[in-house]
Amino acid sequence: APWDFPDYDDHEGVHLFRDQASGLTAVIAIHSTALGPAAGGTRFWHYPNRADAITDALRLSRGMSYKNAMAGLPMGGGKGVILADPQRTKTPEMLAAFGRAVDSLGGRYVTAEDVGMSDADMVEIRKQTMHVAGLPVGSDAAGGDPGPSTSLGVFLGVKAAIRRAMKRDDIAGVHVAIQGVGSVGGTLARRLAAEGAKLTLADVDAARAERLAAELGAVTVAAGDIARVEADVFSPCALGAILDETSIPLLSAPIVAGAANNQLATKEDGARLHARGVLYAPDYVINGGGIINVGLEYLGQGDRADVEERIGHIPGRLEQIWDESAATGDPAAEVADRIARRLIGRV
Ligand code: NAD
Numbered sequence: 055a056p057w058d059f060p061d062y063d064d065h066e067g068v069h070l071f072r073d074q075a076s077g078l079t080a081v082i083a084i085h086s087t088a089l090g091p092a093a094g095g096t097r098f099w100h101y102p103n104r105a106d107a108i109t110d111a112l113r114l115s116r117g118m119s120y121k122n123a124m125a126g127l128p129m130g131g132g133k134g135v136i137l138a139d140p141q142r143t144k145t146p147e148m149l150a151a152f153g154r155a156v157d158s159l160g161g162r163y164v165t166a167e168d169v170g171m172s173d174a175d176m177v178e179i180r181k182q183t184m185h186v187a188g189l190p191v192g193s194d195a196a197g198g199d200p201g202p203s204t205s206l207g208v209f210l211g212v213k214a215a216i217r218r219a220m221k222r223d224d225i226a227g228v229h230v231a232i233q234g235v236g237s238v239g240g241t242l243a244r245r246l247a248a249e250g251a252k253l254t255l256a257d258v259d260a261a262r263a264e265r266l267a268a269e270l271g272a273v274t275v276a277a278g279d280i281a282r283v284e285a286d287v288f289s290p291c292a293l294g295a296i297l298d299e300t301s302i303p304l305l306s307a308p309i310v311a312g313a314a315n316n317q318l319a320t321k322e323d324g325a326r327l328h329a330r331g332v333l334y335a336p337d338y339v340i341n342g343g344g345i346i347n348v349g350l351e352y353l354g355q356g357d358r359a360d361v362e363e364r365i366g367h368i369p370g371r372l373e374q375i376w377d378e379s380a381a382t383g384d385p386a387a388e389v390a391d392r393i394a395r396r397l398i399g400r401v
Contacts, residue, residue: 059105061112064400066092068112069159073151077143078136080152081108082163083115085131088398091161092132093349094118095168095188096152098175100138111135117316117338120394124371125342126364127349130398132163138170146178153182161185166348187352200344201237203361207343207368208238208313209245211335212287214369215309218376219333220286226250231285231307233257233277234292235266238313238341242291243270256280257292281305288312295319302326311335324387328379335372336390342368 056068066087071080084092094115101107111133119131136152138144156165156179166188167176176188188200216228230246231254232239243253243266253272256279257263263274281288281301288307290296294316302323310317310332317337318324327334343365350356350364375393379386395401 056108059109059112061109061116065112065115068108069155070108071152071155073148073155076145076147076151077139078148078151078155079104080137080155081111081135082155082159083108083111083133083135084159084163085112085115085119085133086398086400087130087162089123089130090128091164091185092118092130093122093127093164093166093187093345093352094131094133095166096134096136096171097168098136098138098142098144098170100140100142104137107135107137119398120391121338121342121345122349123394123397124339124390125346125349126367126371127346128353129164129349133168134163134165136170142170144175149175149178150182153179153186156185157183159185164352166352187348189351199237200347202241203347203365204313204341204344205238205241205245206362207346207365208242208289208291208311208340210365210369211340211372212242212246212289212309212311214372215287215311215333215335218373219309224249227252228287229254229285230287230289231256231275231280231283232289232291233280233296233312234290234314235263236291239289239291240266242289242313243272247272254280254283254285283307290314290317297323297327299323299326302330302332305330305332307332309333309335311340312337313341315341318387321387324385327387328385333376334386336375336387339371339375339390340368 066084069082115133122129164185179186229252235257247270255263256277258277267274284306287309289312291313297317298319346364378389
């Protein structure tokens with residue numbers, strides 16, 4: 055049963071949904087509503103078995119609690135998972151059934167898009183429930199594509215790390231190696247280049263990296279080599295789990311600060327980075343700009359200026375983490391979790 059799962063115990067609840075007519079099987083995990091409605095996107099994914107889907111929902115919902123708390127949002131953490139078949143068949147009927155499932159929780163859970171879901175899917179879900187964010191919006195309102203907001207927060211976080219580790223405000227000539235130049239990494243590269251940073255870029259889509267490098271006067275390396283580049287900052291903006299016992303010893307940069315979710319392969323990798331003296335910006339803190347954008351959209355509070363004002367607090371939050379890490383000797387990743395648990399009233 056779900057309550058036998060090791061990740062269940064610090065959750066408020068886990069809800070299992072089934073709609074036979076549409077074929078929907080879904081999980082909604084609610085980690086915490088201490089600060090507000092449990093907010094977190096819905097993942098549409100094929101899992102080898104149902105237990106994996108429940109574990110994923112539980113872990114991701116806890117992650118959302120921490121992320122929303124650290125972003126200063128009046129929102130708790132939750133996550134939806136729709137179990138897809140191997141062909142990932144998605145129908146309007148299935149989305150409607152999921153919308154009714156979300157609605158049945160009466161606003162305790164608010165959904166948005168995640169892996170496998172689009173803003174068009176959110177429009178379908180919105181037909182059944184108002185507890186959804188991530189809908190297409192006008193250009194001045196909060197909401198819409200979170201990429202630019204995420205990138206702004208990461209940019210400010212990278213600068214905060216440079217300020218702390220290198221004791222300088224101006225980033226001209228500071229060398230940043232960016233892994234993945236998609237929505238977030240690409241915009242980050244542009245912002246850094248505009249202030250004179252020296253860039254090395256890599257992407258599995260090599261042509262994409264080449265194009266951007268030509269535009270910004272940057273250089274590129276093969277995707278497999280980017281973590282080893284002798285740079286001041288390594289900025290992971292592609293995949294999760296890229297910091298592990300193999301990659302960390304090969305890192306050359308004294309700062310790791312980037313957008314990717316779940317950068318640490320295991321909890322021990324936070325300690326490994328710390329032991330190597332790397333200044334690490336915990337991923338869910340530095341990449342909180344996107345959730346601030348979506349959160350304010352849902353709350354109906356604010357425009358782009360408010361989103362940017364809140365994103366402006368990300369460097370201060372990172373400083374708090376690094377200060378506590380320096381004072382206690384604990385890895386930044388652990389300190390971040392501890393501060394987040396404090397914020398949601400957990401010890
Ligand atoms: P994206 O798909 O637009 O870009 C990712 C880029 O990484 C692509 O260009 C892809 O080709 C490249 N890539 C994939 N594997 C790679 C590898 N092994 N080496 C080098 N490049 C590789 O995605 P995005 O929206 O820019 O998000 C990037 C990361 O940031 C993801 O981990 C995402 O979960 C995280 N994130 C994004 C947001 C957001 O608002 N978009 C918010 C929070 C976190």
